[in-house]
Amino acid sequence: MRNRASLSKPSRGLVASVAAVLAGAMAFTAVPAQGASTPGVSDTEIVLGMQLPQTGPASPGYNKVDDAMRAYFDYVNSKGGVHGRSIKLVVKDDAYKAGLTVSTASALINKDKVFAMVGSVGTQTHISVIKDINRRGIPDLFVNSGYSGFYTDPKKYPTTFGGLGTYTVEAKILGKYIKETFSKNTVGIVYQTDDFGRNTVEGLATAGVTFTPKKTAATFIAGTQAGGLDAQMQQLKDNNVDVVIVGAVASAFAAAVSSANKIGYKPTKWIVISVGADATTFQTILGARGIAPAVSAALLAGTISASHAPAPGEADDEFVKAFKKINDDFNKGPDKRWDNNVLQGMNIGYLMTSALLGAGKDLTRPGIISYVKNNAAKLSSAALSPLGYGAKTHEAYTGFWIGQYDATTTLKPVDSPRKVWTTDSAKGPVTELKYTRPAIAADALPKVG
């Protein structure tokens, strides 16, 4: 028996406890039941939540996306908001640690009472919360991950919609290009053995680009690349691979390039899935290793990658022009240098504004999910590809164009004029996309309907 009771000497704490009970009992009935209302939506405001690595090894580059999104929302707010409501973006740093993704999601849902999640960054992190977000019926919009498993089975994740094209679609399109361009080369791959890498290999295989395990296919476990990828590069070198595909995040691409340099391995071509080839991220990571920007730019030059949107360096593109101006005027982040991450953040902000406009003044969670699912054609954005949302898939962009980095770290189309290719995340063919992007309005606000 523990702590035998005595009423002879009640402590102050215990007296307080009794009082608390009484207060609690009263409060039990005194707290009024709330009528049904949509969390995160008031007459004047819509609260949105976002998770991404703002700190830690995975943060370089990606940590600019939220500031760009907020800048676009601030611009929208300066124009009167959406249906009279201003947009508030609450951002949580998960440092790319899934445990923090879980706890910060809880905070966004229960403390910040967000209406929807928007633009969250990361596959391994988002996979830790996607089930719970969907179970609660919270819109999980425009996720910054290309993992097809989040989107291709809407019955599994009905509230989740992509913000990028899938890794599978991109790999299929790159695969077609590789088959046509490098048929005389020995093509190999280095990929991370997780959802990202698996998507990449599957997409390439569908396009007819396959590899021999332990020879032309080198693997690593995501998260171990900080120690270098020397063994993987040595393996590819030993097997005479001269075209190296990278199905991995930017830190791994940087590690692969460093390791290849270290062992004197000079592939004729690097081909990198777009999220791994972001120039800012690549240069930031190499910069942290003491490699000067000019050197890292030279290392990146010639690398093949793909994109669903115009390159940030396309100064004449009307979306680039408009977003760049908004970035200059409204971005209050610590690093507002214009790049692919900022463009993507702006684009997600634009897309979200479109969705909020389209869902109407009577904003509900089921309402916006239904709107996004059924009105992909009305949701315009900076992308050079339409959105794939529909009853059968929640994939975002189904088209990519292929480009090559020049010496100024700008991705330039390999075709002239630029060709955009489209396919699905299954076994469909890769075909040329004929799509005319709707123009951006003079006020740079989306027009829906």
Next chain:
Amino acid sequence: MKLSISKSIATAAAAVLVASIALVSVPAASAAAPTCTTAAGVETCKGTLANGATYEFRMPANFKGTMFFWEHGFKSTYPGVSKVPTGIEEITPASANTGSDITKQMLLAGYGLAAYDGTVKGLRGWNNTFRIEMLKEVIDTAMAKYPKIQKKVVYGSSQAGAIITPFVEKYPTYADSVGIMAGITPSPADALQSACDIFYILSVFADPTIKGCAAFGVKGVPGHMASLGELQKVVALLTAWSKNLGAPGLEFPAALKGSGIPQRSALLLTGLLTGIPTKSAHMDGITTNAVIAEHSINATVAILENLGEALATGTLAAQSASEITGPGFYDNTKTNWASLLDDGDAGRYNLGLSGDEAIAGMLGVLSMAPRVTGDAAAIAKFKALDKSTFASTKPTILISNEADRLVFAGNSSRYVDKKRAVYEAELAKWEASKKGPKPIWNTLALYAMTPETYTKFTAAGLPDLAGPVAASGVGHQSFTTKQMKTWVDMLAVAAKSGKVPTAKYVEYIATKVPYLNGDTDYRPADLKYNFG
């Protein structure tokens, strides 16, 4: 790493002999009137039930009409891992972490208290059927002694979930509200199957001599000793892993020897396939340093820290249950191991699992490994243990730790699911007829959460597993005083109102009680099995 069970097991044999003697010397008891004394404003009455088990009442002078009847959790009949109780263990909920109960607080609040010794003819173990009747006898005795009792709260911990649930269904007038703390949800086979899976998976990856639950089912001391023998093999593994953190490569099975997959990946997989929490008393599943280089490694150490208690008590409980079912209750011939690995876990802990190729390799050898074939009759009895209808409409409030290493928090959500299925069926019936009172939803699950991060490291950079445990959310039946008191206060009010608190109230009260989750829509990881 706290692996004190090892020492206990070493002395088990001698202790069992003593217990055997005690078993035959328990006298036949008969009900006796309680003997009462009063001190410091509290009347304490002690008596014995018809079967000789003792009970105790505490009645404060400021009694406000509500009596709480406490049902304790599992204890083994035989020594070896924990002490065999010799009387009433607790009269109110007590934290296993701190040893503090809330007797003083409850008496001050004017609640009457009752508890009893759950021993039946000298035996504890899985004696739930008997304890349902003993609990009724305790309540009958209290009601006879104290006609001033207006409301009865039946509440208990752990194993009590599988006692109280069928109890209120059999005797609905004996409770005005129901509290289940860290409770196992009937069917207990759902949880015990995972405990048996732990043994099996470890037999594939770490020690082929482990028979696990396939060795259980012999009655009495021999069966108990056999189960401890199995446990001892796992303790040896845990002891080794606590020193090397599972860094060496897999030695078993032969197909994976030399694969480069570290043993810790198999340990992590074992935890993820069986639902062991990825947070523990000292490991938060997040914090990293040079040694614990990634969050999934932190989670692996958490599983290592949790595994000892999970399996120690799981062994005793499974062996006790097997005395009812007979040998062969465990069968995994139809288990789809790959389906037990959640997609999210495979992604989140990918590095700790050594990547997709290693995951595929480990799941592959598991699928090919010889299975355990059980006995049909024993399996049927196992799945039928403590069957409940979940039809009680009494206000029911559960409380669980987010990272309970023994009775996983998924028991609470399973309980809610089962209650909800009955409720929705009743509601549909009512909607069709509009006759009688409209069914109300009357179940609430509370959760005590962990701090976001709390892992500390020693000067050598190793996880500090000897320091203070997390402030909340870990361990079994380990809650803060404030959390426990809040729970009983809610039960008292629910007994009077006939309803559980509203979500709004829970959200409000959570702001006053550290680490109590105010999110009534929170759902922990699901249990791996559902035998219906």
